[in-house]
Amino acid sequence: MTAQFAVLVSDRGIKRERRAALLARQIEHDVCQRRWPVGTIFASQQELIQRYCVGTDCLRDAIRILEFNGVGRMRPGPGGGLLVSRPSINLPVASVVGHFQVIWESGDGVARREIQGARLTVAALAARICCQDKKAKDDGGDQWRWAMPKELRASSRFVVAMADVTADPFLQLASRSLLTLGHLFGESADQLSGKATRDNQELFSNLSEAIIAADADGAAFHAKCLVDQLEHSDPSRETKMSDPFLSEGSPLNRSRVGQLVRLIATEINTGAFGKEKILGAEAVLAERYVAALSTVRQALAVLEDAGVVAVRRGRSNGWFACEPSLELPLRQVRNYLASSQMDPVQAQRLIELIRKEPAQASKNAIFKILLLALESYATLSVTELSFARH
Incomplete structure (x- = not known):
């Protein structure tokens, strides 16, 4: 005590x-x-x-x-x-989403362009981390391609799938928060069709090649291009969030x-x-x-x-x-990261990657909360959390 x-x-x-x-x-x-x-x-x-x-x-x-x-x-x-x-x-996801619901009710609102901006950052981070995945590169891309089913390459769940490949608890939480926010704002999870789908396949192939080649900058670029391609709903349409x-x-x-x-x-x-x-x-x-x-x-x-x-x-x-x-959202995100036994050193490395992203990442209303929680968790000492490897 x-x-x-x-x-x-x-x-x-x-x-x-x-x-x-x-x-x-x-x-x-x-x-x-x-x-x-x-x-x-x-x-x-x-x-x-x-x-x-x-x-x-x-x-x-x-x-x-x-x-x-x-x-x-x-x-x-x-x-x-x-x-x-x-x-x-689901607890930290609901807490983050609930925070923006209250802001919306009070008239401050969160625009769908901010959801997309945060999603671009998460996709780029996931791509960079995938480039460090030795197994994905040694398997000649099979591990990466198996983890990304064909239907996910052309749906709004693409960023969630990328985060799951990394197995990074922060990116998994962030991607699911953005997916929920997107659905509450009327985004569709349906596949695209025709030329759009063929374009997605080409973009995905470019992304896969960059990851296999461990080209972090190229992978981040292609991941953003693909997420941009998947953003196909009307950006002016906004709806209230449910509780x-x-x-x-x-x-x-x-x-x-x-x-x-x-x-x-x-x-x-x-x-x-x-x-x-x-x-x-x-x-x-x-x-x-x-x-x-x-x-x-x-x-x-x-x-x-x-x-x-x-x-x-x-x-x-x-x-x-x-x-x-x-x-509440900060505490619940931090608790989830702690229960996932995320190494604070790993969290600090992720923060450094985020800081290398364009300036809009730090200005994004949604990502600010997620980043603040990650920084709060990273400040906890390795000794205090007993995550150090002996």
Whole structure:
């Protein structure tokens, strides 16, 4: 337990929901230090209470937050405790997409040209990394071609397929975030036909030859050309995004707390609480949703940790919706990279490759978030994450 957390947890002025959020983040930090041991028991309930000097209620709320973030869940019975899990890639993807949904709702919007700009960067990075893949070059291109089925060479999933070839967790996450954003903006996953398809095959052949020859600059160029060719929908057409607040893989979806989290988040986004977005007191929310007060408190703890709501004390006390924050997507992306055991040195090399890309990569609204999360992860020391090879 860090000294900072020990001081905070002893402060009786901190309300329980905030204390639970602090506890959840401390446990996340400690799981990172243990190399994110997926499938193992981190500690029993009693050990967690004693280690972090908290009560049962606070721990229960913290566990809900950890479930939401895909860090772990409580296994009941003898030998049970906090079971460490690997966050689904759907969690950070939904968080990144959800951030732009809130921005869109507030009138700031994200243009499809930014999606395409970020996609070009990811494709170029994937091509450069593929050039370093010794197996792909030694096999005379067979490994590369088998990993890229014919139908994917002419679809919007091309960048996702390229990222999967690299097996780089950051590029896999980035490509799926862009794919989801693209679909929400009305892009089609259908194949092109006729001359466009023949052009794609020629561009793909050029890309394959550059990768086999380990021509990183040439591969990056041809990858961008191919992605440009695949961008065939009307750039002026933009549509609102649907609510991806909780991904389908979230453990919370199976509980009443998770259902309430989704319901409150949806009603905030659809304007059910008015322009002021005042939710009211916990008792009012319990009556509104016909839920137990303890269930409402756990749901609010999850939403507060996500930066969606906050509480105001005083005459006009109660809960209200917050402005969109980067805190949740940054944390969930970082957790996913840590659980994937991505070497921070590898992350730093990727950052250096990104910096070699044209200036628009650093100015792209979508890629800024992804790059910020990668930089945050890379700053974690190899010693702290215990990823160093002995």
